Amino acid sequence: MASSQPSATALISAYGRAYHATHAQEKIFDDYLADKLFTDEQRAFFAENLARAFAFFDPEGAADVTTPEEALARFMQNSSLPITLSRARYVEEILTREIEKGVTQYVILGAGLDTFAFRRSDLMPRLKLFEVDHPATQNYKRARIQELGWQAPPQLHWVALDFAQGNLMSALESIGYDSRARTLFSWLGVTYYLPRAVIDATLREIAARACADSILIFDYFDADAFIPERTAPRVAKMQAATRQSGEPMQTGFDPATLGAELDALGFALQENSSPADIQASYFRGRADGYSACEHLYFARARVK
Numbered sequence: 001m002a003s004s005q006p007s008a009t010a011l012i013s014a015y016g017r018a019y020h021a022t023h024a025q026e027k028i029f030d031d032y033l034a035d036k037l038f039t040d041e042q043r044a045f046f047a048e049n050l051a052r053a054f055a056f057f058d059p060e061g062a063a064d065v066t067t068p069e070e071a072l073a074r075f076m077q078n079s080s081l082p083i084t085l086s087r088a089r090y091v092e093e094i095l096t097r098e099i100e101k102g103v104t105q106y107v108i109l110g111a112g113l114d115t116f117a118f119r120r121s122d123l124m125p126r127l128k129l130f131e132v133d134h135p136a137t138q139n140y141k142r143a144r145i146q147e148l149g150w151q152a153p154p155q156l157h158w159v160a161l162d163f164a165q166g167n168l169m170s171a172l173e174s175i176g177y178d179s180r181a182r183t184l185f186s187w188l189g190v191t192y193y194l195p196r197a198v199i200d201a202t203l204r205e206i207a208a209r210a211c212a213d214s215i216l217i218f219d220y221f222d223a224d225a226f227i228p229e230r231t232a233p234r235v236a237k238m239q240a241a242t243r244q245s246g247e248p249m250q251t252g253f254d255p256a257t258l259g260a261e262l263d264a265l266g267f268a269l270q271e272n273s274s275p276a277d278i279q280a281s282y283f284r285g286r287a288d289g290y291s292a293c294e295h296l297y298f299a300r301a302r303v304k
């Protein structure tokens with residue numbers, strides 16, 4: 001991503017959560033604070049541009065659409081929003097369970113405009129929270145929070161860091177991360193934008209310095225997603241759109257070998273949810289056209 005601008009994909013993910021929270025009858029994930037992160041001008045900008053983008057995602061479908069509102073609603077069904085919503089719910093469901101089993105720290109890697117710290121006042125008193133993000137995105141978010149007058153809870157710690165430069169665990173330890181405490185690390189919507197060497201180095205560092213039985217959750221695209229003749233049309237369009245916004249998707253994993261690869265990095269894979277699993281957990285029976293994204297998996301692993 002560009003080093004001076006906040007991540008465009010982080011803004012679009014948050015806009016999608018805001019849209020869902022303010023429009024959906026039956027919510028997959030209710031980020032009721034996300035809408036407040038946007039000014040009226042930003043909301044109008046995203047609504048207009050994403051409605052227009054629907055014709056790119058689904059040229060045939062666009063022929064039947066009569067209003068910009070309908071085009072925006074169809075864009076939300078047919079783009080990355082189902083991934084954004086389901087991965088956020090997946091992590092917070094696991095975190096809620098794991099807090100009961102002794103997890104006391106939550107590290108959000110590549111947090112973007114995640115509102116957890118302000119939204120989950122039920123869980124915050126039981127956690128130390130670390131938000132790690134690229135400085136350009138994190139500075140943008142902090143400035144917006146200040147403008148809104150939101151009071152950051154004392155348990156929230158900020159770490160501005162480029163994963164490519166390493167030193168994640170030292171940065172965390174320098175602001176109060178306790179390496180003896182069981183921790184949940186989430187890395188949502190990030191691995192596919194990083195080179196594989198950066199992912200491996202980051203995971204190796206976590207496994208070496210987080211305490212045993214800490215948890216890692218990330219989402220990933222399978223290797224087929226990156227092969228033009230095998231990838232699903234929706235995923236190919238997402239790749240084209242993120243490339244254009246300066247955040248090209250570049251790395252996937254093979255679900256069949258992920259367990260062995262994580263094992264070599266110091267983790268035991270515990271869950272590897274396929275698109276069919278995600279469909280069954282979060283999208284079954286929905287009448288609004290949302291469905292799990294082809295090629296997109298959720299991985300949950302523990303530090304050995």
Ligand SMILES: C[S@@+](CC[C@H](N)C(=O)[O-])C[C@H]1O[C@@H](n2cnc3c(N)ncnc32)[C@H](O)[C@@H]1O
Nearest residue numbers: 007009010013110111112134137162163188189
């Ligand atoms: C698609 S957004 C995901 C945000 C959030 N996790 C979510 O689910 O909405 C990708 C995030 O990864 C961060 N990111 C991308 N490359 C990074 C890097 N090299 N170092 C640190 N953060 C990075 C961006 O700043 C952005 O917040």
